[in-house]
Amino acid sequence: MSQLRIFVVEDDLFYGELLKRHLSLNPDNVVDLFNTGEECLENMHLKPDVVSLDYGLPDMSGLKVMNKVKQEYPDLPFIIVSGQEDVKTAIEILKAGVYDYFVKDKDTKDRLWNAINKIRTHNNLKTELNELKEEVSKKYAFRNILKGNSTAIQQVFGLMQKAIKSNITVSISGETGTGKELVAKAIHYNSPRKKKPFIAINVAAIPNELIESELFGYEKGAFTGANARKIGKFEQASGGTLFLDEIGEMDANMQAKLLRAIQEKEITRIGGNQLIKVDTRLIVATNRDLARELSKGLFREDLYYRLLGLPIELPPLRQRGNDILLLSKHFTREFCHENSVPTKGITEEAQNKLMKYAYPGNVRELSSIIELAVVMSDSDLIDENHINFSASNIAIDFLLEETTLLEYERKIIKYYLEKNNKNVVLTANKLGIGKSTIYRMIKESQI
Amino acid sequence: MEPPAYSRLSLMKEYLGDDPIQIKEMVQLFLETYPIDIHELEQACLDRNYSILQKTAHRLKSSVQLFNLDDAREILVTIEMSAMNEGAFSTFLPLIQQFKSLMETEVKNIQTEIQLL
Numbered sequence: 001m002s003q004l005r006i007f008v009v010e011d012d013l014f015y016g017e018l019l020k021r022h023l024s025l026n027p028d029n030v031v032d033l034f035n036t037g038e039e040c041l042e043n044m045h046l047k048p049d050v051v052s053l054d055y056g057l058p059d060m061s062g063l064k065v066m067n068k069v070k071q072e073y074p075d076l077p078f079i080i081v082s083g084q085e086d087v088k089t090a091i092e093i094l095k096a097g098v099y100d101y102f103v104k105d106k107d108t109k110d111r112l113w114n115a116i117n118k119i120r121t122h123n124n125l126k127t128e129l130n131e132l133k134e135e136v137s138k139k140y141a142f143r144n145i146l147k148g149n150s151t152a153i154q155q156v157f158g159l160m161q162k163a164i165k166s167n168i169t170v171s172i173s174g175e176t177g178t179g180k181e182l183v184a185k186a187i188h189y190n191s192p193r194k195k196k197p198f199i200a201i202n203v204a205a206i207p208n209e210l211i212e213s214e215l216f217g218y219e220k221g222a223f224t225g226a227n228a229r230k231i232g233k234f235e236q237a238s239g240g241t242l243f244l245d246e247i248g249e250m251d252a253n254m255q256a257k258l259l260r261a262i263q264e265k266e267i268t269r270i271g272g273n274q275l276i277k278v279d280t281r282l283i284v285a286t287n288r289d290l291a292r293e294l295s296k297g298l299f300r301e302d303l304y305y306r307l308l309g310l311p312i313e314l315p316p317l318r319q320r321g322n323d324i325l326l327l328s329k330h331f332t333r334e335f336c337h338e339n340s341v342p343t344k345g346i347t348e349e350a351q352n353k354l355m356k357y358a359y360p361g362n363v364r365e366l367s368s369i370i371e372l373a374v375v376m377s378d379s380d381l382i383d384e385n386h387i388n389f390s391a392s393n394i395a396i397d398f399l400l401e402e403t404t405l406l407e408y409e410r411k412i413i414k415y416y417l418e419k420n421n422k423n424v425v426l427t428a429n430k431l432g433i434g435k436s437t438i439y440r441m442i443k444e445s446q447i
Numbered sequence: 448m449e450p451p452a453y454s455r456l457s458l459m460k461e462y463l464g465d466d467p468i469q470i471k472e473m474v475q476l477f478l479e480t481y482p483i484d485i486h487e488l489e490q491a492c493l494d495r496n497y498s499i500l501q502k503t504a505h506r507l508k509s510s511v512q513l514f515n516l517d518d519a520r521e522i523l524v525t526i527e528m529s530a531m532n533e534g535a536f537s538t539f540l541p542l543i544q545q546f547k548s549l550m551e552t553e554v555k556n557i558q559t560e561i562q563l564l
Contacts, residue, residue, distance in 0.1 A: 014513075021463055
């Protein structure tokens with residue numbers, strides 16, 4: 001349990017002293033007693049966690065004290081303990097935004113004790129939440145989420161630095177698996193908005209008819225099944241960041257509504273009339289070429305330019321050179337740690353194999369390849385046999401080698417021979433070549 | 448010595464975790480402060496000051512309640528309400544006198560209970 005500093009402001013010396021002694025029974029409470037509102041105001045530098053205030057103080061009313069303090073400490077909880085029993089006073093006090101209010105009677109002791117314990121729990125949760133937010137921020141430190149020394153990735157770091165210093169909309173493009181959402185999170189958690197929510201939504205994953213209610217929410221009774229008000233993602237992310245992934249999939253009707261929300265910085269829930277101001281930073285991502293979609297008339301020009309903001313293009317892994325090895329070693333360490341095995345090395349042959357592959361699934365694919373390799377390897381080394389690429393990507397792998405036509409021919413024939421259990425006739429038929437060609441290559445040890 | 452029919456100190460025990468030293472100290476504080484309040488009530492009556500009458504009665508009723516002194520509290524509620532409604536000053540002094548004499552008895556009861564702690 002954490003320590004809680006409590007101010008008891010009570011003009012009745014006897015009653016105040018009793019409350020002080022009672023609350024001090026909990027060794028985690030530090031209680032200060034003041035007899036006037038002025039004394040309370042003069043001691044606010046002690047930074048109390050809660051103030052228990054008598055409604056009728058000699059120099060000013062409890063509410064006046066509270067309103068003065070709230071100007072500087074708006075989140076500080078106040079408990080008003082009052083001898084006033086009339087309903088009008090109770091309503092006035094509750095309307096003023098006090099945490100709790102009770103009349104002095106025989107149950108005051110228990111009510112005050114419970115209210116203070118609730119505040120302690122709330123404060124503990126708040127502290128825990130802030131610590132978790134800090135941890136998340138550290139987790140999303142640039143160097144922790146995007147690993148690499150290649151020029152391509154260094155340029156991305158440079159753009160991300162610019163993005164965190166402003167509120168500009170960021171548009172992230174890149175092939176699947178390049179880490180678009182991670183970059184969006186890193187920008188958010190390194191920006192001044194980091195203590196507010198990061199809300200991610202995949203436009204392609206939500207049916208067109210539902211996207212509006214997801215983004216803008218709805219009022220109770222807006223349509224059949226709307227049994228209660230729902231707050232949309234735009235509102236949830238106010239003060240923070242809304243990440244719209246696969247924005248290129250948004251239909252024309254919704255594009256118009258999104259444009260309005262961005263331009264006006266306000267939204268209306270479905271079925272509602274009220275305009276709700278939002279302060280939401282947008283980060284969008286796509287693996288489509290939006291400029292091409294624009295020319296085909298599939299994406300609104302006005303929205304395109306609104307969303308373009310600061311464009312960040314994530315390079316495919318195959319263009320990041322030695323980052324492949326750097327990432328491979330990082331993933332190896334990570335997976336070995338997760339599986340509680342000593343960190344494995346990667347043989348030179350395995351490294352060569354990794355460097356030659358095209359990675360159509362980019363970093364995500366490399367991560368899976370390494371995870372499998374860690375599992376397959378029984379020793380402290382990962383060798384080339386542990387590196388398995390998806391068969392569907394072999395063709396791209398061939399093309400990346402940039403070799404001679406003759407060499408491509410040899411590789412293709414070898415690949416199909418192995419696939420057909422070394423059946424020369426079947427292979428020759430499938431490839432539309434003479435079986436003598438294959439026999440000659442075998443004889444000359446070309447395959 | 449016979450214990451009183453009901454405990455004046457039950458709430459004090461609840462507030463202070465049944466700690467006799469703390470209870471004695473708080474009773475001592477009450478015995479020192481309530482006569483000052485009575486004097487304030489009397490003075491306010493003489494000064495014909497409704498505001499102080501009301502505030503003092505209001506303050507004192509919470510302390511009195513902590514010793515389960517319901518009759519004494521009732522007198523203070525009457526004084527407070529009457530002052531709020533600007534009742535005749537002639538009615539206040541008898542009420543204050545009634546409160547004073549009631550307290551003299553109750554203080555003896557409290558002191559008896561203190562000795563039994």
